[in-house]
Amino acid sequence: MDALSYRHGELFVEDVPLARIADAVGTPCYVYARNQLISAYRAFEAALAGQGLVCYAVKANSNLAILATFAGLGAGFDIVSAGELERVIAAGGDPHRVVFSGVGKTAAEIERALACGIKCFNVESAAELERLNALAGRAGQIAPVSLRVNPDVDAGTHPYIATGLKENKFGIALDEAAGLYGDAARYAHLRFVGVDCHIGSQLTDLRPFADALDRVLPLVGQLRAQGLPIGHIDVGGGLGIRYRDERPPSVAAYVGQVRERLLAHGLADLSLLLEPGRALVAAAGTLLARVEYLKSTDTKHFAIIDAGMNDLIRPALYGAFQAIQTVRDPGAAPGADYDVVGPVCESADVFGRGRHLHLQAGDLLVVRDAGAYGFVMSSQYNSRPRAAEVLVDGGRFAVVRARETLADLWRGESVPGREAV
Numbered sequence: 001m002d003a004l005s006y007r008h009g010e011l012f013v014e015d016v017p018l019a020r021i022a023d024a025v026g027t028p029c030y031v032y033a034r035n036q037l038i039s040a041y042r043a044f045e046a047a048l049a050g051q052g053l054v055c056y057a058v059k060a061n062s063n064l065a066i067l068a069t070f071a072g073l074g075a076g077f078d079i080v081s082a083g084e085l086e087r088v089i090a091a092g093g094d095p096h097r098v099v100f101s102g103v104g105k106t107a108a109e110i111e112r113a114l115a116c117g118i119k120c121f122n123v124e125s126a127a128e129l130e131r132l133n134a135l136a137g138r139a140g141q142i143a144p145v146s147l148r149v150n151p152d153v154d155a156g157t158h159p160y161i162a163t164g165l166k167e168n169k170f171g172i173a174l175d176e177a178a179g180l181y182g183d184a185a186r187y188a189h190l191r192f193v194g195v196d197c198h199i200g201s202q203l204t205d206l207r208p209f210a211d212a213l214d215r216v217l218p219l220v221g222q223l224r225a226q227g228l229p230i231g232h233i234d235v236g237g238g239l240g241i242r243y244r245d246e247r248p249p250s251v252a253a254y255v256g257q258v259r260e261r262l263l264a265h266g267l268a269d270l271s272l273l274l275e276p277g278r279a280l281v282a283a284a285g286t287l288l289a290r291v292e293y294l295k296s297t298d299t300k301h302f303a304i305i306d307a308g309m310n311d312l313i314r315p316a317l318y319g320a321f322q323a324i325q326t327v328r329d330p331g332a333a334p335g336a337d338y339d340v341v342g343p344v345c346e347s348a349d350v351f352g353r354g355r356h357l358h359l360q361a362g363d364l365l366v367v368r369d370a371g372a373y374g375f376v377m378s379s380q381y382n383s384r385p386r387a388a389e390v391l392v393d394g395g396r397f398a399v400v401r402a403r404e405t406l407a408d409l410w411r412g413e414s415v416p417g418r419e420a421v
């Protein structure tokens with residue numbers, strides 16, 4: 001299902017013309033298609049067939065309206081900070097369906113998560129295990145734990161978003177993890193309920209997932225043989241999407257393969273936790289911007305738009321490709337090749353190079369597939385207020401995060417010796 005379509009010569013998200021949103025809300029602005037979020041979630045839920053839980057990776061897009069949409073469908077959540085936990089709760093999510101990942105959980109974050117009764121702590125080091133045991137003891141609780149093991153497989157993705165190699169900071173090496181589980185009796189305030197792994201993001205090939213499982217599942221078998229009641233395997237997130245010409249597996253093929261590996265290792269009864277982020281939200285989101293200027297040099301045409309790398313950093317940071325198209329249907333009109341750039345004073349502030357577009361100054365355009373790692377990675381660099389966010393539901397839309405004002409830029413700042421500004 002594609003939420004974006006040309007109708008009567010202009011681009012719609014679901015049943016709302018993007019030009020209408022630009023008129024009402026201004027640009028740049030993120031636009032999310034609620035029904036596409038729902039259908040993406042349902043694909044995971046259907047593939048799981050009741051034997052596990054989809055824990056949406058909040059980091060991909062943590063707007064309360066997005067979280068509330070998934071909470072309403074019964075989702076669990078994968079969090080990496082106290083901020084994400086509070087967002088889930090504020091959005092009506094169930095803390096009992098929360099798993100807590102991340103290498104650097106602070107004592108305060110752990111205490112808050114214990115108080116909320118989260119489903120599982122995905123622990124990433126021996127030191128964290130000690131801390132969690134001590135804090136759970138102090139709180140008079142038994143904390144549910146899975147160790148995030150690092151299977152040392154190459155995810156075949158961008159090095160910045162690969163996490164499953166032993167040189168990465170993530171997880172615990174398999175043999176060390178086996179030792180820590182073996183010491184379970186030492187940790188009086190922990191209950192070892194699962195095993196966790198996550199090898200990277202934007203994986204478009206099933207192979208690395210299978211390789212990781214083939215390394216991790218024997219550990220589960222071994223732990224059960226030792227009498228540890230391991231009830232779930234959390235396979236993390238990472239399923240990729242099509243930004244250009246990638247051919248990612250379907251959700252059904254992905255989950256099907258995980259099941260097949262469980263079966264092959266005699267572990268078909270394990271409950272399956274998934275932590276998808278990108279695959280749930282990327283395609284449902286669009287960054288809507290306006291062309292401020294067209295500018296040509298001897299060698300190039302530039303389209304300078306009112307969104308910048310501070311609004312969407314993926315192309316600048318990872319060299320990521322995201323498709324760009326005009327809101328006015330170009331039909332057969334002749335175009336030119338443009339470098340689509342933002343106003344930020346950095347040469348990396350480029351959304352796409354050599355994109356064939358039919359453009360005039362003042363035109364609206366969209367950067368597609370911006371629902372994941374878009375707004376959440378945005379900043380105020382160059383003192384640019386963060387963009388508005390809009391949720392479309394069929395023929396209606398609502399602003400779900402107001403555009404920041406100029407005064408928001410220096411909120412909390414002060415000049416010593418002077419009255420508040």
Ligand code: LLP
Nearest residue numbers: 057101198201202237238275276277278373
């Ligand atoms: N679980 C854990 C433990 C993770 O670290 C991540 C992502 C996920 C789940 C969700 O992965 P996904 O299904 O979205 O691939 N900013 C980068 C992506 C960073 C991913 C970080 N961890 C980007 O824009 O491509």
